[in-house]
Amino acid sequence: MFRLWSSSHHQDNDPLQHEVKINELKAAIGPLSGRSLQFCTDACFRRYLEARNWNVDKAKKMLEETLNWRSTYKPEEICWREVANEGETGKVYRASFRDRSGRTVLILRPGMQNTVSIDNQMRHLVYLIENAVFNLPEGQEQMAWLIDFTGWTLSTTVPVKSARDTINILQNHYPERLAVAFLYNPPRIFEAFWKIVKYFLDNKTFHKVKFVYPKNKDSVELMKQYFDEKNLPTEFGGHAILNYDHEEFSKLMTQDDVRSAAFWGRDDKLPHYGNGHSGAEVAPEPVCLAPVAS
Structure with a gap:
């Protein structure tokens, strides 16, 4: 579940050629309206082209499948x-902190699993991915993941x-x-699970996943290149x-739900959230930023 998005090396690094490809993809997709139009920004077209090595036909197929998925799953309508x-x-x-490049950071702690419904777990994860994207700073398209195996x-x-369906x-x-996913100090028994799951993953994403072990100096130093130690838990x-x-x-997420509803044109009447529970470790007061479309 941890190597989730495509990465690619551009076949052509010519910015003018990229613009041509983006315009070709726009034409291939055709007229859009409503939330599909909001979703399909130039940055969105670029991401799908990058994911498919700037092959317009393959990017079109991928994007159309996403638009169909979003029209039925409606990830932007999931509320906290x-x-x-x-x-x-x-x-x-x-x-509450970002990496050295200003990216939003999601922290995952699979050892803290507390429910059994896979569908609900997926909706929760999709909600937080959408929220992370929504809170990306202007000009930033990617997020970082930190995965704690305690x-x-x-x-x-x-x-x-x-796991395969989620991936x-x-x-x-x-x-x-x-941008990067750091798997921090996974136990040896994780290797058995990893050997199976990695075959479901796009090979181009493989190098985005970094295993970090406290006793392995090189892996620790690599992690420090991405994160300031004073911010890192x-x-x-x-x-x-x-x-x-x-x-x-929960209060922070409810505030973001109000902003998200306004951005996507929903007329949600979100109640004040006040029945939270204490838990383990995280994010006091992330900075609220202007929304960035996917």
Whole structure:
């Protein structure tokens, strides 16, 4: 579940040629309206072309499949109140800090799994990915993932089929959204799961996934290239002590839901969230930024 989006080396680094390809893809997709029009920005067209090595036909197929998926799954309509129970333990959350490039950071702690419904778990993850994208700074298209394996066992992981289905959704419908994913200190038993799951992943994304072990100096130094130690939680070898407060995080997500509803043209009447639960570690008060379309 951890190597989720496509990456690519451009076949042609000529910016003018890229513009030609973007315009070709726009023409191939045809007229759009409503939320599809909002979704399909020039940056969106670029990501899908990059994910398919600037092949217009392949990018068109991929983007059309995403538009169909979004029209039925409606990820932009998922509200925090619908998935809040999934977040009670802080198993996935948007961190209050960014990486050195200003990217939004999602922290995942699979050992904190607290529910059994795969569908609800997926909606929770999709919600937070949409939220992370929504909070990207202007000009930034990608996010970073930090995955903490504390408490992870084979009994707390998702079934292989569910992992494959999750990867398919994320890899196919959020291309070029992942900059890097650090898997921090995974236990040896994770290797068995990884050997199976990695075959479902796009080969072009493989190098975005970095295994970090505290006793491996090179892997630790690589992680420091992406993150300032003063911001990095102690669970990832940094110096920050961050406590996840579910009630406070819920308030932040509810505020973002109001902004998201306005951006997407929803007329949601979102209630004040006030029934949170204390949990584990994270994000007090992420900075609210202007929305950036996917």
